[in-house]
Amino acid sequence: MAPGINPEDVAEEQAHFQNVIAAFQQYAPYTLAGNNRRRKDLFALSRQDQALLEGLGYKEKLASVDDAILVNASFLAQIVANPEIFGHDVDEDAIEEVDVGMSSPGGETQARDLHSHAHNEPSHSHSHSHPHSHSHGAHPHPHPHEQKRGKYKPTDFDMDKVRSTLKQFVRDWSEKGREEREASYKPLKDALLEYFSDIPMEERHNFRVLVPGAGLGRLAYDVAKLGFSCQGNEFSHYMLLASFFILNRTDEINQHTIYPYVHSFSNLPNRTSMLQSVSIPDVLPSDIPPGSNFSLVAGDFEEIYGSQDEEDPSEPSSGPWDAILTCFFIDTAKNIVNYLRIIHKILAPGGVWINIGPLLWHFENNSSNDPSIELDLEEVKELARQIGFEIKNERTVDTTYVNNPDGLLGYVYHAAFWTATKKI
């Protein structure tokens, strides 16, 4: 056990990790049961009404949804087929180094850190699985000992995370997600390229870019593909398992097929919009420039980068960052002051922080007694100035987040964009 690691925290995290695996594994029975409810409701109708609906092909539609769920389930099962790669053997070290890297065409496998500090996530996320509900509150974490009594039964919350993971794949790794993705990622990448416009492509690898809250890793991958050294950071086990799979276990473009829109029958113009398949990935994740340095670090942003020891250059996160890109991230803070202080502290002098996103405070009204500081946009920017940033290029970018573009409902975020340089 590494010094300073609390065994209870390790056991709790181990239990949480296993529950996430259980959620992936139990997606099929859970989701098929939901579809079966529709079947039961149909059979509860009068024969006449049933006949009318049968005439519309409603029963066949339910059967097609079952088939799509099974395809999703087989994809999700592949993601969690080898969970031991995450090194959750709590009897060993609490923090394990796991290679989640990719071999660059140069042949060198990049070392990846996978510090297992993944945490409970708030339920207030940018994805809107139901238009009328914003669920709040803590992720229910059974006590580690409860885990031993029997197989964990995933909650609606867990299953919502699994369904969101499928939609996140569309955002990050499909052709269908390109428009949404580029609305957010392109302004960030353009600003990065502009900031380092005097650096030739072959020297970009000397510049270190951090992407906290990296989700499924596409933005970090894109930045590495531009030639920069890039590290993504993420704490959700759902995201970490899924990004590991797509980054390291993909041999072909469009290798996998998923049906991300079969979980809700609401706001659909027609059957095709629900039963459309999406192929992933749209690019080969191993296709990064030779010698690129691309890594994903697992764990809580504040714990990893807030506690970094500047005196210890052997720590991978200890060096100063030349750029930090935050995409739909800063509002995940319980305490935005701390987030901004850390971003400021770990940037190199003259380094740039580029941000895009809304202010959907993830911990607002949480039921887990977590603190939550909720500022408006003006306050966030003033805070950033006081912490030592000079904010430039402020604008609003309209963009969606894991939206079904073919649905009858679409949320548009008027996301705030800026570049901020470290003054002091």
Ligand SMILES: C[S@@+](CC[C@H](N)C(=O)[O-])C[C@H]1O[C@@H](n2cnc3c(N)ncnc32)[C@H](O)[C@@H]1O
């Ligand atoms: C709204 S999502 C955005 C994901 C990605 N940047 C994108 O635009 O698709 C926020 C991400 O930040 C992650 N996250 C939230 N708080 C975090 C923390 N304290 N440390 C690391 N990751 C965190 C969440 O798990 C989630 O994947």
